[in-house]
Amino acid sequence: MALPFHTGIVGSYGLLTPHIQDLGFIKDVLERWASGLDITRLGSLAACVSVAPVAWRFLKAAWVESFHWTRRLFMASVTVPGRDPLNRNVMSWVLTNIVQHRGIRSFTARTQVQAGDFVDRAALLKKKRREVQYLPHFDTTFFWHGCCLYFVSRSLDSFHTSMNDPTYDGIGGEELTLGCLGWSTEPIKKLIQTCQEYADRQTEFFVIIYARDKYGMSWQPKARKPIRRVDTVHFDEGLKQALLADIRKYLDPSTKRLYQSRSMPYRRGYLFFGPPGTGKSSLSTAIAGEFGLDLYEVKIPCVASDQDLEQMFQEIPPQCIVLLEDVDAIWTDRDSEKDESQATAKSSCTLSGLLNVLDGVGSAEGRIVILTTNKPDRLDSALVRPGRVDMKVMLGNISRKSAEQMFIRMFAPDIESSPLAANSHSDATESSTKHPLLEAETLQELALEFSLQIPEDTFTPSQLQGFFQLHLNSATEAVANISSWVERELYRSPLDDDISVVSEERAS
Numbered sequence: 001m002a003l004p005f006h007t008g009i010v011g012s013y014g015l016l017t018p019h020i021q022d023l024g025f026i027k028d029v030l031e032r033w034a035s036g037l038d039i040t041r042l043g044s045l046a047a048c049v050s051v052a053p054v055a056w057r058f059l060k061a062a063w064v065e066s067f068h069w070t071r072r073l074f075m076a077s078v079t080v081p082g083r084d085p086l087n088r089n090v091m092s093w094v095l096t097n098i099v100q101h102r103g104i105r106s107f108t109a110r111t112q113v114q115a116g117d118f119v120d121r122a123a124l125l126k127k128k129r130r131e132v133q134y135l136p137h138f139d140t141t142f143f144w145h146g147c148c149l150y151f152v153s154r155s156l157d158s159f160h161t162s163m164n165d166p167t168y169d170g171i172g173g174e175e176l177t178l179g180c181l182g183w184s185t186e187p188i189k190k191l192i193q194t195c196q197e198y199a200d201r202q203t204e205f206f207v208i209i210y211a212r213d214k215y216g217m218s219w220q221p222k223a224r225k226p227i228r229r230v231d232t233v234h235f236d237e238g239l240k241q242a243l244l245a246d247i248r249k250y251l252d253p254s255t256k257r258l259y260q261s262r263s264m265p266y267r268r269g270y271l272f273f274g275p276p277g278t279g280k281s282s283l284s285t286a287i288a289g290e291f292g293l294d295l296y297e298v299k300i301p302c303v304a305s306d307q308d309l310e311q312m313f314q315e316i317p318p319q320c321i322v323l324l325e326d327v328d329a330i331w332t333d334r335d336s337e338k339d340e341s342q343a344t345a346k347s348s349c350t351l352s353g354l355l356n357v358l359d360g361v362g363s364a365e366g367r368i369v370i371l372t373t374n375k376p377d378r379l380d381s382a383l384v385r386p387g388r389v390d391m392k393v394m395l396g397n398i399s400r401k402s403a404e405q406m407f408i409r410m411f412a413p414d415i416e417s418s419p420l421a422a423n424s425h426s427d428a429t430e431s432s433t434k435h436p437l438l439e440a441e442t443l444q445e446l447a448l449e450f451s452l453q454i455p456e457d458t459f460t461p462s463q464l465q466g467f468f469q470l471h472l473n474s475a476t477e478a479v480a481n482i483s484s485w486v487e488r489e490l491y492r493s494p495l496d497d498d499i500s501v502v503s504e505e506r507a508s
């Protein structure tokens, strides 16, 4: 007998004939389910399922549209461009205080190309697998702060563009929109102020180093280094104190007023010179940390033209340190008389281009400019005249006294070398009083014994640091091994470095 169509009952007979006997149980279940099925309901269900994506798209568009109109009519907003230092401050605050509390569930993972400026040479040579870097990822998030409802929205298009830059750490690269309920932007400005204060507190413990991006188009935060105390950079103590006093005096607000009232340009220049590995870069970073300034790094040999140099200087804020590394690579007219081999290391920008940015229209007031060079005798006298270079600081090979201080720094309790030492100073004093005095005395004696075996002004501090890296676990072992190391180093030809690198490469 034929069943009327509108009853909608699907006949169970013969609907599922199992090909495999073992599936009898499944057959029973399915047949029981199918026997109760109403074809009309099945049709409605299928219709709902097919309409669902369209409905979802519609709801999404409606949400976007209504959010857009709510924003336009009932909310105020402020947009912060990507890569602006403010963007980084706002983003860091939002990530730490809002997003992290809710738990970040979405990340972008990529191969870590560069961690600060630390390059693991062994890993490079062995082509070791690299670390994975996870970058937090979100587009729009709402949050309450104080009594106000805010939202922060991130442009994901510019996020993907920023990701192409290997040095980008996932914070502050994309355009941000900050908004709040109401027509006034005052709450947003207050929130931005909070973010700025938060960033200032962070920089109490870190130095932010800015460098040009890989296209040379804009300044990017290249590294955030824990503050290195100036007393960890060893050189002539008198010169160090004179340098610090000079900078402190320059940064004093009364000095600024004095300069302005006497119509003098308010800027200060320093020249750090000495052989490679004597601490020119380390001292610059330590000074930035000591005085709470950001550091803008310009590698002169990498600057493409005078126009680029000028552009760079125009984008540097007034209160900061500008570090001009390897200024001897600057192209001067006198170079044309020199042999061709030296010209290869030359920068494409000229001496007049550099002088122009140092004291021309592009030079903002309130900066500290530090020039570094390994070859001070090659510098043009115009570049180092007073007004451009106000103080010359020589960083030479290590003295016995400095070697002794370095030894103590290497083997003193950890708290001494911590970047946050200033913060936990009370703990430090407490722990030092707990330690028996003899320990400090023994350390002092070992340091003296050690330093007496180091020939005066012969090795660079970085050479000695290399020795300590091999004996960090034991001060007595360091003392026992220093004389053989000195002997080896004294009779080592400079070519040995190249030879060991080549043999390492072959071995890999």
Ligand SMILES: Nc1ncnc2c1ncn2[C@@H]1O[C@H](COP(=O)(O)OP(=O)(O)OP(=O)(O)O)[C@@H](O)[C@H]1O
Pocket (backbone or CB within 6 Å): 232, 233, 234, 235, 274, 275, 276, 277, 278, 279, 280, 281, 282, 283, 374, 395, 461, 462, 463, 465
């Ligand atoms: N005077 C110093 N006191 C303490 N450590 C030092 C000193 N000089 C160099 N070092 C150590 O040696 C390493 C290299 O130092 P740095 O890069 O500052 O030297 P540099 O003079 O700038 O070298 P280059 O001219 O090659 O750029 C760093 O790890 C630093 O800690």
